[in-house]
Amino acid sequence: MIMSRTPACFFVLRRLYHRYPPRIILPAFKMADIDGPPAKKQKLNPPEKKAAKKNSKRQHRKDQRNSLPEPCSNEDVLWQEIKEVLGEQYVDDALEQGTERDSPFEFHQELQVQIVALSSTGSALATAVDSSRPWVIVVPFSLPGEIVRLKIYRNARLHSFGDFIELVKPNSELRDDSRVKCQYFGRCGGCQYQMLSYDTQLELKRDVVVKAYQKFSKLPQTALPPIGSTLPSPLQYEYRTKITPHFEAPTKKQRNDPNNPQNDIDKPDWFRIGMNEAGSQRVVDIEDCQIASPTIRQALPEVRANAVRNLYNYKKGVSLILRDSLPIPSADSVVDSLATDLDKHVCVTDHRGTIRERVGSLLFEYPASSFFQNNNSVLPSLTSYVEAQIFADKTYKPTHLVDAYCGAGLFAISLSPHFETVAGIELSADSIRAATRNAVTLNSIPASKISFRAGDAKDIFSAVGDFPPQDTVVIIDPPRKGCDEPFIKQLLAFRARTVVYVSCNVHTQARDVGMILNENREAGRGKYVLESLRGFDLFPQTAHVESVATLRLVEDS
Numbered sequence: 001m002i003m004s005r006t007p008a009c010f011f012v013l014r015r016l017y018h019r020y021p022p023r024i025i026l027p028a029f030k031m032a033d034i035d036g037p038p039a040k041k042q043k044l045n046p047p048e049k050k051a052a053k054k055n056s057k058r059q060h061r062k063d064q065r066n067s068l069p070e071p072c073s074n075e076d077v078l079w080q081e082i083k084e085v086l087g088e089q090y091v092d093d094a095l096e097q098g099t100e101r102d103s104p105f106e107f108h109q110e111l112q113v114q115i116v117a118l119s120s121t122g123s124a125l126a127t128a129v130d131s132s133r134p135w136v137i138v139v140p141f142s143l144p145g146e147i148v149r150l151k152i153y154r155n156a157r158l159h160s161f162g163d164f165i166e167l168v169k170p171n172s173e174l175r176d177d178s179r180v181k182c183q184y185f186g187r188c189g190g191c192q193y194q195m196l197s198y199d200t201q202l203e204l205k206r207d208v209v210v211k212a213y214q215k216f217s218k219l220p221q222t223a224l225p226p227i228g229s230t231l232p233s234p235l236q237y238e239y240r241t242k243i244t245p246h247f248e249a250p251t252k253k254q255r256n257d258p259n260n261p262q263n264d265i266d267k268p269d270w271f272r273i274g275m276n277e278a279g280s281q282r283v284v285d286i287e288d289c290q291i292a293s294p295t296i297r298q299a300l301p302e303v304r305a306n307a308v309r310n311l312y313n314y315k316k317g318v319s320l321i322l323r324d325s326l327p328i329p330s331a332d333s334v335v336d337s338l339a340t341d342l343d344k345h346v347c348v349t350d351h352r353g354t355i356r357e358r359v360g361s362l363l364f365e366y367p368a369s370s371f372f373q374n375n376n377s378v379l380p381s382l383t384s385y386v387e388a389q390i391f392a393d394k395t396y397k398p399t400h401l402v403d404a405y406c407g408a409g410l411f412a413i414s415l416s417p418h419f420e421t422v423a424g425i426e427l428s429a430d431s432i433r434a435a436t437r438n439a440v441t442l443n444s445i446p447a448s449k450i451s452f453r454a455g456d457a458k459d460i461f462s463a464v465g466d467f468p469p470q471d472t473v474v475i476i477d478p479p480r481k482g483c484d485e486p487f488i489k490q491l492l493a494f495r496a497r498t499v500v501y502v503s504c505n506v507h508t509q510a511r512d513v514g515m516i517l518n519e520n521r522e523a524g525r526g527k528y529v530l531e532s533l534r535g536f537d538l539f540p541q542t543a544h545v546e547s548v549a550t551l552r553l554v555e556d557s
């Protein structure tokens with residue numbers, strides 16, 4: 001006889017569960033039954049509700065102020081550099097004594113400071129000339145060695161933020177203000193480096209890569225390859241193929257302002273369409289943008305005029321989009337799609353529109369609201385560089401390619417001629433539809449060779465179980481926050497021979513590469529080494545740098 005191993009009480013509990021599902025049973029365990037009747041939830045009238053909401057927001061802001069910044073965030077990068085200026089010991093002591101918020105400066109105080117360093121965020125770090133205690137002031141548009149006047153607008157942990165007012169003593173070795181092309185430079189938060197030569201910009205970006213790996217990778221210096229000079233962008237102005245100026249909806253007071261123009265052509269003074277001011281949420285009214293492509297610059301006045309015409313219809317703030325595109329031939333067009341360059345770019349302003357771009361001899365289309373690299377001029381050299389890194393080891397010929405975080409298929413499609421089988425994954429279903437069309441319809445890659453799937457990047461590894469890891473290359477190009485741990489775990493378990501990590505945030509890249517190289521591994525499975533590391537300038541005139549790291553699996557020594 002077979003005895004049941006299930007205790008009888010299980011069946012009793014199961015019966016109870018079905019008769020009294022959890023929503024009925026659970027209240028029986030409420031603390032109120034132990035501690036007395038539950039406190040009645042107080043009903044709040046509308047002003048009380050408003051005050052409670054305000055208090056909770058205030059508390060949230062306070063908690064945020066008191067917590068250390070999220071690792072690898074922009075705030076963290078700045079904080080690490082501030083600690084370097086002040087000295088670790090001094091910072092530790094101040095944190096211990098709880099004096100880290102005793103700013104020597106008042107809100108709106110004006111002062112003269114000496115710039116001591118340039119942060120990886122593009123802002124300068126200064127120490128006050130006559131401060132009572134060591135304290136850093138973060139100020140934009142300034143260079144090491146300069147003396148500037150500024151106005152404090154925010155105090156934080158052992159540092160304050162200041163608005164740039166005046167350059168008292170320039171660093172003439174680095175600065176030449178005649179290089180500045182944009183009338184908004186010095187206010188708009190978009191560009192930081194227009195006063196510098198392009199060579200200096202590239203050197204600074206190399207320093208950012210070096211510092212990021214020193215601070216965030218947790219790797220010894222011996223594990224880092226020599227970091228080459230930053231690869232330049234062919235265009236240093238008029239390169240951006242996308243801009244997103246924005247504006248706030250008019251307030252009641254603004255709507256009723258008696259000085260408002262009585263027509264829908266003239267823009268009221270208070271209405272500003274543009275980008276955020278450096279270090280603030282205030283919008284700078286921008287009529288022209290020197291780093292935007294000629295097509296976008298040409299279209300901007302009409303886009304602005306249209307916003308003014310409809311000004312009083314907006315109930316909420318709006319983010320406009322201007323994207324540079326090749327014209328898309330209509331379905332019945334007889335023109336060969338690869339010969340439709342026409343040199344006549346168009347500006348697409350509909351978020352639901354489609355954009356077409358050429359990269360070398362390849363065509364890409366993607367939805368206007370989805371991701372595509374914003375500097376078309378540098379893409380052929382970026383994809384060629386990735387290709388050169390993959391094949392730097394002449395002794396092997398990989399056959400399979402995985403493009404994780406593939407977007408509209410830029411890397412998968414560009415590199416597909418070198419592989420037998422290619423697979424891409426991406427969270428956005430729209431981008432995946434675009435990638436499939438780009439591969440098969442626009443660039444004639446056989447569907448049997450290339451496939452794309454919508455999903456989380458880590459899921460690609462279960463889908464490519466038949467790819468031979470020794471002959472597989474994995475390209476990673478995640479968003480700014482980098483990869484998550486489940487992805488890195490899967491990547492390490494898969495053990496592709498080559499991994500190329502492309503990133504627009506070298507700090508999260510350094511963290512992730514550090515995790516890969518520092519893995520706890522079993523002997524005999526080989527280990528990853530960082531073979532090459534180099535910055536790429538996708539964003540001239542700004543402090544941003546793209547970084548490409550090549551990792552290779554080598555046998556245990």
Ligand SMILES: C[S@@+](CC[C@H](N)C(=O)[O-])C[C@H]1O[C@@H](n2cnc3c(N)ncnc32)[C@H](O)[C@@H]1O
Nearest residue numbers: 371373405406407410426427456457477478479
């Ligand atoms: C920096 S873009 C790179 C796109 C593409 N490699 C390119 O160069 O055009 C990062 C892409 O990752 C996608 N993404 C974000 N989180 C993801 C995730 N967890 N899994 C897969 N894709 C993700 C985004 O939608 C975006 O298209």
